[in-house]
Amino acid sequence: MFRRHGLRATAAACCATALLATPALAGSDGPGAPGAGDDYFPGYGNGGYDVSHYDIQLRYQPTDDHLRGTTTIVAKPTQNLTAFNLDFALPTKSVRVNGAPAQFSQDGTELTVTPSEALPEGSLATFVVEYEGVPSTVEVDGIKPWIRTSDGALAVGEPEIAAWWFPSNDHPRDKATFDISVAVPDGTEVLSNGVNTKNASLAGWTTWQWRTTKPTATYLAFIGVGQYEISTKTGAFGQPLVTAYSENLGELAGPAKASVERTPEVVEFLTGLLGEYPFEAQGGLVSSEGMNFALENQTRPTYSHRFFRNGANTSVVVHENAHQWFGDSVSVDTWRNIWLNEGFASYAEWFWSEAQGTGTAQELFDHYYASHPADDPFWQTLPGEPGAEEVFSKAVYDRGAMTVHALRNVVGDEALLDIIRTWVSEKRYSTGTIEEFIALAEQRSGKQLDELFNTWLFTKGRPPVGEATGVPVSATRVAVAPPKAVAEIDRTHALLHDH
Template sequence: MFKRTGLRVTAAACCAAAFLATPASAGTGGPGAPGAGDPYFPEYGNGGYDVSHYDVRLRYEPRDDRLAGTTTIVAKPTQNLTAFNLDFALPVKSIRVNGNPSAFQQQGTELTVTPPAELPAGAEATFVVDYDGVPSSVEVDGLNPWIRTSDGALAIGEPEISAWWFPGNDHPRDKATFDIAVDVPDGTEVLSNGVNTDTSTLAGRTTWKWRTTKPTATYLAFLGIGQYAINTKTGAFGQPFVTAYADGLGEVEGAAKASVERTPEVLDFLAGLFGEYPFEAQGGVVPAEGLNFALENQTRPTYSPKFFQDGANTSVVVHENAHQWFGDSVSVDTWRDIWLNEGFASYSEWLWSEQQGTGTAQELFDHYYSTAPEDAFWQVAPGEPGPDNIFGDAVYDRGALTLHALRNVIGDEALLDVVRTWVEDKRYSTGTVEDFIALTEQRSGKQLDEFFQAWLFTPGKPAATPENGVPASATRAGVAVPEAVAEIDATHRHVHDDH
């Protein structure tokens, strides 16, 4: 993962309703908002409409990284719209709204569309965008998340990537289903989300079709194009289990397979904790080059080969698959809420370690809590990390510490009840840190303001008190280092490397 810097920051986030509907004056239409008003990335996403489906059809040439596409967006205006914005960076050839040619202007990733007639609130509409460009050559505000490789490309990134391969409403609040079809030269493989519905060849080219039927945030849609060995089996819960390993992995190939092929076992374990797996397929992708991080692409995480350079690493597989519940099914309402993704994914590694006998969650807590108070690690508050620290160590490791401390305060049964209620009530939607705190207090029957203030919102090391969930074991000198620490630390070094 990577961090976006130099962005304008507002004082507070818009609520979900304000994001999807910024009403015009009574009886009149107006343009949709050009951004979601996210406090960390206010220009991401758009207002005035809600997308239900993307149909993305692409023709890709690995030799020169040229991408030609037509994306059809099925959406419903949430206000009377005279104009609206899409998030997109590639050169646009034409746009039709409800079949009619429409005017447009493009600046950076802001694509402003003016249809010939006002779009009425609540009436389903289609936006068809034709485009053609070279994604690796398009930079906006110093950013280009598209990864060109020697044999293809990777469209993988967080919090931004979609604008470099399909136009859309690029914010986790507006999820949609996807059909993705990619035409490539014969002998080139394409990976994406969900289920491979068809693969056909004609005149020296192959079209790969992928479909995901569950609501998906735009940044969690992905492409892996190149030379891959693709394997399809039956995984956990009787679902399709699709893995892909790039040619050229060399000496890490065995370790990568020894890790990623355990995905069904990991999902069984996680479902036992969190409840029903929320999607229709599972798997993993390991490219040979270009990627320095891992990402929880919905149904099919992608892993840098760096994770396996020292041997098998199941911690990263646990981390990315825990995100299928925390981040993918239940997404951040704004990017300020990133602890809800990374804290839970990191704590899931601790629970896996406990189950595998390589260190209990308490032993891991003791190890990380023993970090000196003056360490920079303690100076970032996970509940308000700031846009430059959304992938900082504190969000991951202090985030996991928070959850274990909470376990110590409210007990195992209460914490499991809170977590299972959270993922069930928020399935396919979004949540805020404040929502989680309120639910925790409601389900546990405890008043926890001071606890969460210390762990999530106050820079500095939380005091070693029972009220903060810190047992005496965490303050002893010479804390033992659990076996799992090396693997977990390696995971967190690469899972949020700058791109």
């Protein structure tokens, strides 16, 4: 992804929340934890249950941003559960647990629910939440991720967005399948994840139904509501390809389509590198206002119009679709592991550049290495431990991609692809950590890689030239002319900071 919403809160508040987030022991009687135990975002996610499915039914009026919804959550308690939390920011009207009314209270994005009876560990549980509000007016800890546009809205963001349109266990560790149904005034379009299963009109309202059948992290579920030109055809491997372009793109419609309509080609290319495409549909959405970033929404990335102001941009399409493997299928176990998402999605752009003849990965590595002198602050952010305030910094992307190339230089092309393919295959639909990736890289390559990863991911300063660090002497020479791909990649990555 490129550019996310603001990150937050004080260290004291984080520490206090972390203490509260200590999970109860499995099999014990008690409330579930109000957090998933993520050091960077202690309040995100919850403990005490696992979600398997969300059924989200919404009615949305674009003229006043009014949203009314009912979300049914199918879950399994992982302990004998006397109370539990959902992550949700909109005003809640009622909660039912296993059909019976439940008591609830709400503070910020924490919706605490006390069922009339304790939920036995391992049992089938359903939570039904009714709610109503104006999402664009709801602010928590200075954050308002819901994007209202002149003709609708975009529920798109990372790491927070779900709480502004459906209650959830909002952490990548707890993935689920989704049915998303949105009723809007006739003549308004709705895009979401997966496959459009049905549309029906009644009394001036059209209901759009979308379904995704593969495990999905909550922040990767999305809706786009507004005036869109929608195209549905066959994509790579015979899968549905759904693309949507705001009708207000004007002169940017051409370059946007010239980029996003190459998605099947990009998916086929990435499949050749990374292994089988992990989902059931493909596509993309291009907005004309309200956002200045792109996000790897599962099966259907969303792009700001700004990526196409200088013409077609396939780099961002490659980046967001590479996330379908790195980030969507294999997600971060905690947000501290963000290099596993952004470093590899950025390096996919380098692979694409090689294939297109616009610059080899080594030429790109040399360019970025030489472009950042040893005293450049760029080298002070650690991709392996960036801190909550720097999760989406330039170094996580560019130094992150350089780390992958350094690994390639040390282990070789064949071993690198073997490591990547094994990782996405063994971790399919789950989560991973940097330490697990390093262990796999050493096991598959047969090489000791401590110096490489410690230097690139966990040590401040520009990595020195050396065989063990994967930095060749050529990297210290400034190229006479940077590879052609640099201009497009830099324009793409610049939006990360242009806010």
